[in-house]
Amino acid sequence: MLGPAPGNASSAKARRLVEMTAAYRPLDGVPDEFIAADGRPRGHWLEFFDKMAGLGSEDIGRRFEVIERNIREQGVSYRAYGETVDRTWPLSHMPLLISERDWAVIEAGVTQRAEVFEGLLADLYGKGELVSDGVLPAAAVTGSADFLHPMIGVTPRGGKYLNLYAADLGRGPDGQWWVLNDRAQAPSGLGYTLENRLNLSRAFQSIYREMNVRRLAPFFQSFRGGLASLASRSDPRICLHTPGPYSETYYEQAYLARYLGFVLVEGADLIVRDGLAHVRTIAGLKRADVIWRRIDADFADPLELRGGSRLGVPGMVEAIRQGNVGVANALGAGVAETPALLGFMPTLSRRLLGEKLILPTIATWWCGQAAEREYVLERLEDMTVGPAFGASPNHSSLSRSVIAGELSEPRRQKLAASIRERGADFIAQEVVRLSTTPVWVENRLEPRPFVLRVYAAMGPDGKFQVLPGGFCRISDRLDSRAVAMGEGVQTADVWITSNRPVEMTTLLPQNDAVAIRRIMGNLPSRAADNLFWLGRYLERAEATLRLIRCLARRTIENEDMSQEGAATTQRLRKLLSDWGAVPAKPPTPPTPLGFLNSALFNIDEFGSAVSLARDSKRTASVIRERLSGDTWRIIVELCKQLEAGRGPLDEPEILERADVALEEIASISGLAQENMNRVAGWHFLEIGRRLERAVNTCRFVRQFGMEQARATDFDVLLDLIDSQITYRSRYLVGVAPYPVRDMALLDPYNPRSVAFQTQRLTEHIGALPLLRHDGMLEPPRRIAIEVDADLATKVASCITADFVISVERRLMGLADAVAIRYFLQGANAARAEKQVGLA
Known part of the structure; x- marks a missing residue:
């Protein structure tokens, strides 16, 4: 069958392109990514939509469905702040496109900004010259809860404070990229950035390839190498310290740990002993060389920082002080996020780097200075006012930014009085509407405000490398001035397009010097x-x-x-x-x-x-x-x-x-x-299954297979242990007590019998690492062998209810013994005299 003539196909494609883009209208007075200030479409966007039009509307719809199905099947999720239920990840069907020319400015600006903050942190926790020389007011620093006094004079391992920095960007009213916020505490979004790229590049593989989108893998390779360089060993153990499964971004933390080959740990998994950080594993304490933290720094050590923290590790600050563990970002780095510092960034750049800021910050005034405070009060209706020291200020009545002009007159007067009384607790900024990007809404393109988060990571060479892409959040509200992950917010993949083919890179090492390893002995307890x-x-x-x-x-x-x-x-x-x-x-x-x-x-x-x-x-x-x-x-x-x-x-x-x-x-x-490697994790999964099945089968036998049982009871027992067919094939007569009990309890060839479970338990427990090397059996293995031997030597005619109860109780004791021996949590984990091989 002949297809349409080339001319007809080209005409249909052109018609679809017009249908797709003709109705698109930027918002009045707001910069847009698709339509430039002169009213013309930007070339890289037009190229993208031209390729989209070539797919056809039905094909586009199918690809959109693939994106949504993959997100659901992969279980990509997040939680809005304060929620306890996971939400499905809201990925936009359209990427955010950035040209090479724009990206060159962003890349240089973010790198410069990261270098400024690295110098700032080194000074604040070192010589303190910026404050003593009057470049920074002391109150603008010490007012922040993220300025950690115990870290003063402590040089982080490797000498760097920022291993990962992020800047939230938007296109300003002049068409240039502006910095909205800085992220230096524990920047999030990298894992979701990877997921976004994976799903969009698969759905539009040909377009992604033809537009020469820059790859993400080199950045992660550099970031991983930078963290590894903080360790003293050539094959370090790098841990990702998560707040736990109730964190809003736990999914991405687990995803990043798997992608980068890090050990995902919570505070209870770590312990400091003799100034060294260790992971509590089933094989004992194992040295933690580097910790990439995703908890706020003041939660890191309840001894020297926040006393009520249950997320941190007692003694961690001392381990850092002695230079025995690398922590990224350095404790105290979060002070760089202090909003009060935004207005000083141009001065800091000139002082620390001798350079003018490449990316301007939204005009910001810290009201702790008299002149700035009066300037803000005179123009209060035109300002956005927020807390100077983050979302939880010490004294400010504001927990988030507000647009003063939108407040009622009494509330605005109250705000002005608070600024006069305690000006240091407030900052004011220009009211700027965010730039917009095209979003697919009900089969048409519409502009929506967005924020772009761009990341810079410290590489093994001590230099910052910027991720060629980023984490984009898109609001469904047309007048949005800020975008947080909550109701009505989408994310988008970010494509940095090029006119030249891009190098295909992955996280695979570039040499053959990687030692082959088949068994990992560092399974956390x-x-x-x-x-x-x-x-x-x-x-x-x-x-x-x-x-x-x-x-x-x-x-x-x-x-x-x-x-x-x-x-x-x-x-x-x-x-x-x-x-x-x-x-x-x-x-x-x-x-x-x-x-x-x-x-x-x-x-x-x-x-x-x-x-x-x-x-x-x-x-x-x-x-x-x-x-x-x-x-x-x-x-x-x-x-x-x-x-x-x-x-x-x-x-x-x-x-x-x-x-x-x-x-x-x-x-x-x-x-x-079929799919899990036969290593420690698989053994514990199997131990749990076998123990539970054995205990349940004992209970089934006690209810339906002992002296009081009748034919209907034995029949039920065979159903419950899924052995009806096997029994009928072995015995031509009906159900009889001894054969049924043998099949349920003693038959080592029946995968549902208790004896089969105890055989497997003995094997699995025997494959686990030992803490004692004195030739004595540890309690879990001893109990398993005893129960297995009793079942192996028992005959069906001698089975009594007391025997079944004895087996059941010993199996429950085995579960407790496994927990005591391997699940080292809390105080019972500290058994230094029994720990061996603290590698």
């Missing part, structure tokens, strides 16, 4: 703990689902209304009640259907199927850097399956929902078996 409990929660959810399915089948079939059958059904209900799947004492006795719906969907009961699935997801979210994308997607789908359309369902629907959930749990187990 917290990660091991969470992997262990992920296995337990998944297995617990499976057991609960099997009970629900078994009860639903008997309710549907109504196969045995005898006293014996009713007693079996009652035992199923009692076990679900004892496990916390349903209320122990409901206000009114539930119907059989209500009971099943509650056990499956009741989020208020800790033992319900949906609650256990949520526990699995919560635990998995803490160790996402150690799970494959497929595993995470299935865990998310498991939760959705049990959360969607909660009741009341009828019995067949309940059966179907339970079957699908069980298939998803089986998929997770299959991925763990």
Whole structure:
């Protein structure tokens, strides 16, 4: 079949280009990225839309859907400040395009600004000449809570204070790029920048390649090398210190740790011993050479900084003081973000570098100076007024910036009185509307305000390198003056386009001098703990689902209304009640259907199927850097399956929902078996699963397989341990007590038996590292071997209820022994006399 003639194809493309761009109108008096000040489209934007038009509207729509689906499946998420529920990452379908010419100015300006702040920090925590010479008022520095007195006179390891700096930029009314804010405490957004690039470049691969977009990998290679250069060892252990899973940007922290090969740690994972920082691992304390912190500096050490901090590590300041650990950014670097300093930046640049600022800052006045204060008060209605020392000033009544002209007259008078009384607590800035960029809204392009965050990292050569791109936030409000990640905000990938082909680079090393390594011995105790409990929660959810399915089948079939059958059904209900799947004492006795719906969907009961699935997801979210994308997607789908359309369902629907959930749990187990490396993390996941399965099977046997059991009970037991087919193939007669007990408890070839679990537990625990090297068995291995030996030497005819209870209790004791030995948290982690190989 012949396609359209070339002329017709070209004409259709031109028509689509006009349809796409003709209606686009910049906002009056606001600079725009697509349309220049002379009213003409910028060339690189026109080239991009021309290539987009060549795809066709249907193809564009499909690519947009791919972007959104990938974001959902990958679980890319964030939290707005103060929220506890993750939001799906809001990625714009359009990139922000910046030409080489514009980028050259931004790159030079951000580099210069980073150098100014590096010099500023070195002086403030060193000689203090800027204050003593009158270049900076002392109050503009000491008024900031981020100026840390314990760090005065402390030179960071490597001699640099800023390893990562970021500047928030916008195009000013004169068409030039202006700096809106500086980020030096713990700049966020790098991980999301990578995710944005990954998704946009995949969706528009040909356009991305043809427009010669500059690559991000060299920046991350330089940043990683810069951090490694802070260590004294050639193969350092670099840790990313996260505030934890409740951080607004925990997803990107886990993503960056995985991408860069860093160890993701929380404060409880770290300990300072003899002036050295260590990670608490399952193999004992391991030296932490470099720590990239994502917590605010004053939380880093409760001994010398913020006393109530539970995020930091006691003794960290002393370890830094002795030069035994590199911390990026240096503690105290956050003072560079102080808004009061913005007005002094031109002076600081001339003093420290002998240069004029390349990127101007929005005109800023610190009201701690008499002349500046009076200037602000005279023009208050035309100013934006904010706290001089960040969002939590010591005395200011303002927690965020306000436009004075938009306040009521009484509030404006009150603000003016506060400025007169305590001027040092306030800054004032010009009111500037942000520039706009094209955004795809309901099948058309519209302008939206944006803020561009650009990053500079200290490389191994001691020089700053700027990321060729950035983190762009776009507001849906046309009059926005600032953009924070909250409701109605999108992000966009940032493309620095070039007229020349760009070099293809990755994070792969450029030589063959990398030592081959197959086993990592630095699994943090917290990660091991969470992997262990992920296995337990998944297995617990499976057991609960099997009970629900078994009860639903008997309710549907109504196969045995005898006293014996009713007693079996009652035992199923009692076990679900004892496990916390349903209320122990409901206000009114539930119907059989209500009971099943509650056990499956009741989020208020800790033992319900949906609650256990949520526990699995919560635990998995803490160790996402150690799970494959497929595993995470299935865990998310498991939760959705049990959360969607909660009741009341009828019995067949309940059966179907339970079957699908069980298939998803089986998929997770299959991925763990086939895709996880057989290293410590996999062993702990398996230990959790095997322990939980063994304990649950013991409980099943006690309920449905002992002296009081009847034929219907044994039949239920075979269902619960998924062994009906195996039993029928072995025994031609019906269910009999001894064969069923043997299959459930003692059969080493049945993957559902207790004996099979204890064999695997002995193997997994035996593969874990030792703390003692005196030839004595450590408690977890000793208990596992004892229980396994008892089961291996037992015969079915001698099994009693007391024996089953004994096995169950010893398995629970084994779980406690594993926790005590490997999950070193709190005070019990400090066992220096037993630690070996503090490498």
